[in-house]
Amino acid sequence: MRFGVQATLAAAVALTIALAPASAAAQASGTPEEMVATYSSLADGVLALERSEANLVRSIVAVTLAHGQLNLERALSAAEKGETRTAKAAVEALASDVGQLATEGDNAVGAVRKRLLEGGHHHNAAGESQGLYDEGYVIVTRAAKAKLLASSRAIAAMAAAPKADALKAEWKTVEETVAELMKPGN
Amino acid sequence: MAFGRPGRAALAVAWGAAPALFVLAGNVEAVAPAAPPRYRFVDMAPELGLTRVVLAGRPGKDHLLDSAGTGAAWLDYDRDGRLDCYIVNDWLIEGDRITEKGKNALYRQRADGTFEDVTDDAGVGGEGEWGAGAFVADYDADGWPDILVTNFGRNVLYRNLGDGRFENVAREVGLESPGWNTGAAWFDAEGDGDLDVYIAGYIDNSLEQILAARPTLPWRGMAKVATGPFGLDGGADHYFRNDGGHFVDATVEAGMEDKGLGFGFSVRAADFDRDGDPDVYVANDSDPNYLYRNEGDGTFQEVATWTGCALDENGAAQASMGVAVGDATGDGELDIFVNHFSEDFSTLWQGLGGGLFEDVSRRTGVGPPTYTTLAWGTALADLDNDGDLDIPIMNGHIYPQINDHPELIGTYEQRNILLDNRGPEASPMFVDVTDAAGPGFQQVRASRGLALADYDDDGDLDLLITHLDAPPSLLRNDSEVGSWLVVVCEDERGGIAPIGTEVRVTAGGVTRWRDIASGDSYMSTHDPRPHFGLGSAETVDEIDVTWPDKTRSVRTNVPARQILRIKKGT
Numbered sequence: 001m002r003f004g005v006q007a008t009l010a011a012a013v014a015l016t017i018a019l020a021p022a023s024a025a026a027q028a029s030g031t032p033e034e035m036v037a038t039y040s041s042l043a044d045g046v047l048a049l050e051r052s053e054a055n056l057v058r059s060i061v062a063v064t065l066a067h068g069q070l071n072l073e074r075a076l077s078a079a080e081k082g083e084t085r086t087a088k089a090a091v092e093a094l095a096s097d098v099g100q101l102a103t104e105g106d107n108a109v110g111a112v113r114k115r116l117l118e119g120g121h122h123h124n125a126a127g128e129s130q131g132l133y134d135e136g137y138v139i140v141t142r143a144a145k146a147k148l149l150a151s152s153r154a155i156a157a158m159a160a161a162p163k164a165d166a167l168k169a170e171w172k173t174v175e176e177t178v179a180e181l182m183k184p185g186n
Numbered sequence: 187m188a189f190g191r192p193g194r195a196a197l198a199v200a201w202g203a204a205p206a207l208f209v210l211a212g213n214v215e216a217v218a219p220a221a222p223p224r225y226r227f228v229d230m231a232p233e234l235g236l237t238r239v240v241l242a243g244r245p246g247k248d249h250l251l252d253s254a255g256t257g258a259a260w261l262d263y264d265r266d267g268r269l270d271c272y273i274v275n276d277w278l279i280e281g282d283r284i285t286e287k288g289k290n291a292l293y294r295q296r297a298d299g300t301f302e303d304v305t306d307d308a309g310v311g312g313e314g315e316w317g318a319g320a321f322v323a324d325y326d327a328d329g330w331p332d333i334l335v336t337n338f339g340r341n342v343l344y345r346n347l348g349d350g351r352f353e354n355v356a357r358e359v360g361l362e363s364p365g366w367n368t369g370a371a372w373f374d375a376e377g378d379g380d381l382d383v384y385i386a387g388y389i390d391n392s393l394e395q396i397l398a399a400r401p402t403l404p405w406r407g408m409a410k411v412a413t414g415p416f417g418l419d420g421g422a423d424h425y426f427r428n429d430g431g432h433f434v435d436a437t438v439e440a441g442m443e444d445k446g447l448g449f450g451f452s453v454r455a456a457d458f459d460r461d462g463d464p465d466v467y468v469a470n471d472s473d474p475n476y477l478y479r480n481e482g483d484g485t486f487q488e489v490a491t492w493t494g495c496a497l498d499e500n501g502a503a504q505a506s507m508g509v510a511v512g513d514a515t516g517d518g519e520l521d522i523f524v525n526h527f528s529e530d531f532s533t534l535w536q537g538l539g540g541g542l543f544e545d546v547s548r549r550t551g552v553g554p555p556t557y558t559t560l561a562w563g564t565a566l567a568d569l570d571n572d573g574d575l576d577i578p579i580m581n582g583h584i585y586p587q588i589n590d591h592p593e594l595i596g597t598y599e600q601r602n603i604l605l606d607n608r609g610p611e612a613s614p615m616f617v618d619v620t621d622a623a624g625p626g627f628q629q630v631r632a633s634r635g636l637a638l639a640d641y642d643d644d645g646d647l648d649l650l651i652t653h654l655d656a657p658p659s660l661l662r663n664d665s666e667v668g669s670w671l672v673v674v675c676e677d678e679r680g681g682i683a684p685i686g687t688e689v690r691v692t693a694g695g696v697t698r699w700r701d702i703a704s705g706d707s708y709m710s711t712h713d714p715r716p717h718f719g720l721g722s723a724e725t726v727d728e729i730d731v732t733w734p735d736k737t738r739s740v741r742t743n744v745p746a747r748q749i750l751r752i753k754k755g756t
Contacts, residue, residue, distance in 0.1 A: 092489075095492040099492035102501065103491060107448075107474070107476075107488065110445075111420070114420070114446075117416060118416055134502065142501065145501040146500060149491070149497065149501050152491065153494045155492075156540075156542055157538070
């Protein structure tokens with residue numbers, strides 16, 4: 001780390017000397033244009049990375065939702081056939097999916113988010129200070145998180161004796177909540 | 187409530203619930219003379235010989251390790267029928283220099299109820315490691331209780347040799363696991379008769395990093411305090427499977443990989459979903475808690491988020507410290523109680539059946555009284571023997587710098603709290619009775635560990651408490667208590683406390699549940715003998731002991747107010 005800082009400083013000094021006009025005293029001082037351009041390119045990269053992060057989290061949510069849809073169908077099918085154990089496992093897997101929608105991924109994703117926070121990266125810093133987002137969350141708001149967690153518990157409570165209508169109704173709530181989060185601009 | 191509570195109305199007077207009524211009545215003294223407080227706890231530690239100071243790093247608590255504190259354990263190490271206790275110790279540090287390595291203490295209880303320090307004779311001083319918790323179990327099934335000491339450094343497993351001495355076999359059996367080890371729980375994961383163990387990891391820091399640490403984190407814009415846990419890497423938890431006396435790290439294989447690298451503090455094993463095998467709950471500081479559900483085939487599934495016990499009612503991860511498990515709400519299901527950092531509720535997750543939970547902290551009243559304190563050791567225990575589970579909570583801040591800023595909430599040393607359970611029909615169910623709990627609960631310390639036991643065999647539970655930079659407290663329970671029963675579960679070899687044994691006691695039409703656990707509270711082990719408060723019942727209708735191998739022992743029509751021994755197979 002220290003070497004990196006020293007190397008950067010040395011390069012900056014060298015660049016400054018190289019760019020310095022012969023009659024420097026006669027010109028107004030300012031940040032060299034090349035540095036501004038480099039910074040601007042870097043900004044493009046930083047902002048693109050943040051968009052990539054948001055897109056990745058949207059993908060995680062979308063994949064989890066799709067996985068949930070599959071588990072719902074498995075649960076409904078098993079329940080219809082009277083396969084109690086399979087239905088129970090599918091409903092629990094569905095509840096787990098909805099829990100992961102609430103937390104934008106599983107515990108492993110949580111560890112990544114923690115690393116980003118430790119490094120000072122907050123995706124929705126303004127929203128966090130207003131209480132709209134938990135630290136480091138990208139698209140799932142606190143309100144949506146609470147709704148999704150409630151749904152995951154409600155679905156889990158149906159595991160022992162799943163009823164198709166009740167499961168579908170709860171899943172509809174989940175889909176609506178996620179659809180709202182996934183709207184462009186959110 | 188099932189046993190009737192003749193003293194409730196009068197007690198409300200003592201606890202301040204009714205003064206307004208007296209003012210209206212015009213004559214306080216005449217209307218209702220103040221009833222004596224039912225609870226009374228007195229610190230007997232100095233008088234009984236528990237005097238060794240628990241060292242705690244630097245005065246400024248420059249690193250979180252300085253303020254993490256230690257646990258304690260109760261055990262009858264010499265099987266003389268009297269409970270002894272074990273207290274874990276840390277080091278003294280000045281700047282970046284270690285000036286003293288504290289020694290753990292084993293206190294043997296004499297026949298007169300005093301304690302003698304037998305640490306050196308027993309050989310259990312801690313091997314010079316920075317200690318964390320103490321977890322007692324007969325891991326080698328030889329009838330003698332052994333002690334796992336988790337450490338910042340290498341863990342120590344003291345194998346009881348049966349002659350008053352112990353030997354450290356951690357390296358030999360594969361449990362040293364260097365790192366910042368904290369809470370642990372012994373349990374038989376596979377039902378094969380061997381005890382396995384789960385050990386939580388807190389932060390991944392080297393000793394050099396800790397010695398070099400200084401308070402650099404601006405806190406509340408006021409003081410510079412120790413950094414963390416955010417900003418530091420989480421330490422991984424480990425699950426060790428007992429393969430014939432040697433422990434194999436089977437964390438990944440068993441599905442217990444700590445993918446979130448949560449800052450793990452406390453661990454409790456219990457059969458949360460009542461399917462006949464032990465599950466594992468892990469309280470994480472500042473991260474979602476884990477619940478590893480035992481799938482019955484040697485593997486586990488982490489289910490805390492969707493079963494409702496990872497996050498609080500707002501969906502937020504809390505800074506979890508100590509944990510307790512029991513049927514606090516009296517509905518026959520296991521509940522989970524977890525303590526947290528200050529300016530946050532302690533949380534009671536009510537078991538809903540089927541392994542599902544709901545945060546009922548606000549509804550039951552455990553939230554508001556715990557908001558301002560920073561809480562650690564705890565228990566769900568019947569401290570007044572009225573038949574329901576009360577909650578003692580050990581408090582103390584981690585930043586001594588807070589004392590320089592009275593505008594901030596809290597102080598470094600804090601008073602502990604006692605929440606009295608008034609029964610499921612009461613609103614709130616839990617009431618803060620600390621003011622009327624006797625001088626022991628008026629102490630102001632930086633408390634950490636709590637281990638409960640009826641050390642004096644008088645039928646009520648006493649509290650052994652560790653503090654930072656101070657000797658422990660032993661709060662003798664002198665409360666006015668109801669009827670009781672203590673059950674000593676003996677295995678075939680006469681050893682007590684087979685971990686995972688469940689005891690159900692039915693009296694007055696109510697069935698109460700206890701289990702024998704190693705790993706509870708904050709890095710501590712309670713009395714291995716299940717204790718039951720029975721209210722006014724003087725006869726127990728039925729005692730049903732389910733041993734770890736699912737065989738049962740049943741007794742009927744048993745007189746209360748006794749310590750009853752039940753041997754497996756009888």
